[in-house]
Amino acid sequence: MKAGLARFLWLWLPPLAIFLAGLRRAFLTGQADPWDWGVPAALLLAGAGLLLARWGWTTLTWATLAWVALGSAGMAMLFCAVAAARAPDPGAAIGLLLLALLAAFGGARLRPPSVSGVLLLLLAALLLWRGPAHPIQPVPDRPGLAVITGLPLFWDEAGRAGRRDAPIIAVLRTRFTVMPMDDARALATAGMDRLLLAQPRALTPVQLVAIDQWVRRGGTALVLADPLLRWPSDLPLGDRRRSPSISLLDPLLAHWGFHPDGAPKSMEIRHFLPDGDLLTLSGAQLHRGGLPAYRRIGRGKVLLLGDADPIDDRLWLADPAHPRDPRYWVADTPACIMRWLGGVPVPGDRRWMLEADDVQNGIRWALVAGTFWAVMGAILLRRERRGSRPGTKGEGDGVKEGKSG
Numbered sequence: 001m002k003a004g005l006a007r008f009l010w011l012w013l014p015p016l017a018i019f020l021a022g023l024r025r026a027f028l029t030g031q032a033d034p035w036d037w038g039v040p041a042a043l044l045l046a047g048a049g050l051l052l053a054r055w056g057w058t059t060l061t062w063a064t065l066a067w068v069a070l071g072s073a074g075m076a077m078l079f080c081a082v083a084a085a086r087a088p089d090p091g092a093a094i095g096l097l098l099l100a101l102l103a104a105f106g107g108a109r110l111r112p113p114s115v116s117g118v119l120l121l122l123l124a125a126l127l128l129w130r131g132p133a134h135p136i137q138p139v140p141d142r143p144g145l146a147v148i149t150g151l152p153l154f155w156d157e158a159g160r161a162g163r164r165d166a167p168i169i170a171v172l173r174t175r176f177t178v179m180p181m182d183d184a185r186a187l188a189t190a191g192m193d194r195l196l197l198a199q200p201r202a203l204t205p206v207q208l209v210a211i212d213q214w215v216r217r218g219g220t221a222l223v224l225a226d227p228l229l230r231w232p233s234d235l236p237l238g239d240r241r242r243s244p245s246i247s248l249l250d251p252l253l254a255h256w257g258f259h260p261d262g263a264p265k266s267m268e269i270r271h272f273l274p275d276g277d278l279l280t281l282s283g284a285q286l287h288r289g290g291l292p293a294y295r296r297i298g299r300g301k302v303l304l305l306g307d308a309d310p311i312d313d314r315l316w317l318a319d320p321a322h323p324r325d326p327r328y329w330v331a332d333t334p335a336c337i338m339r340w341l342g343g344v345p346v347p348g349d350r351r352w353m354l355e356a357d358d359v360q361n362g363i364r365w366a367l368v369a370g371t372f373w374a375v376m377g378a379i380l381l382r383r384e385r386r387g388s389r390p391g392t393k394g395e396g397d398g399v400k401e402g403k404s405g
Contacts, residue, residue: 012374015072032084035132037076049107069100083362145176149198167313167323175343199308216298226308228283277332282309
């Protein structure tokens with residue numbers, strides 16, 4: 001009885017510890033990415049293999065390690081599938097499974113030290129390094145992008161730190177040659193064919209006409225016009241340096257044929273686009289024509305998002321130090337902005353956890369499946385031990401058993 005319980009714990013506790021450790025990383029971003037379990041799987045399975053090898057190598061040792069590795073990867077992948085209501089990325093799923101097996105067998109082959117053990121662990125480290133998504137690299141040919149905005153995207157809001165790029169601009173620079181612009185009349189001579197018009201300050205009628213004419217000649221404009229800006233500010237109310245709290249583009253948008261569809265949404269919501277991309281909206285104004293709303297204007301086109309808050313890094317980025325690394329994104333906002341502006345797409349297909357109930361179901365099913373897997377392993381590996389040839393070691397599963405085991 002004690003031997004059976006010990007065998008069950010051997011097969012259950014390492015996958016459980018790996019699963020709980022990976023959840024911390026997954027909850028940081030809300031992404032259902034099997035690679036979030038890569039580091040804990042590599043460390044804990046290598047340690048488990050090293051510890052299990054102390055009892056000597058038998059066929060049962062290999063079987064036990066394989067069972068633990070498969071259970072660890074399986075729990076993570078089942079959680080991702082249920083929480084996101086989508087199968088995990090095949091490359092990430094296979095990568096995590098290979099990583100688990102390499103780490104477990106590599107750790108075991110280190111006792112006694114062997115070249116094969118070191119080689120297996122090096123392969124696991126290489127897989128862990130190259131497998132997950134990498135920071136976005138700049139493309140060689142970057143079209144020009146003019147940016148007209150009243151948001152603090154290129155400067156410290158209070159003017160203390162001088163020129164600095166907001167995280168969204170740091171990402172956009174990988175796909176565009178970004179040019180901040182104060183006067184819309186410069187569009188005609190700047191040679192830009194793309195414009196990000198994000199919650200600008202009040203524009204003169206001449207500037208509004210300049211934007212309209214630029215679009216009609218073939219320009220592409222992405223307009224972020226927020227009726228209820230919630231961008232946090234340390235400046236007092238009434239300070240002219242604050243970003244406009246409401247959109248000042250209504251005359252131009254009405255001229256282009258955009259019409260509001262109901263009152264602005266007053267709360268922060270996670271909005272999934274038809275292609276599965278995620279936006280975090282706050283106080284958004286929906287317009288007829290989808291999200292974003294789209295209009296052909298002359299030879300050009302305009303895309304309108306009735307919310308400027310999504311490009312605030314607090315709504316799409318978990319760590320401001322890593323804006324170009326998609327593994328730190330909590331929404332697809334940068335990828336959507338670049339796609340809407342016609343930039344080179346961001347590689348990778350991020351899968352997102354859905355509602356709280358989906359996450360809870362994912363945890364529940366992963367724990368149930370992990371427990372069932374450990375029970376089945378304890379039963380099957382006990383049968384394997386009973387069927388082993390006389391003279392083999394009975395401790396090959398990492399558990400010292402008595403004669404009655």
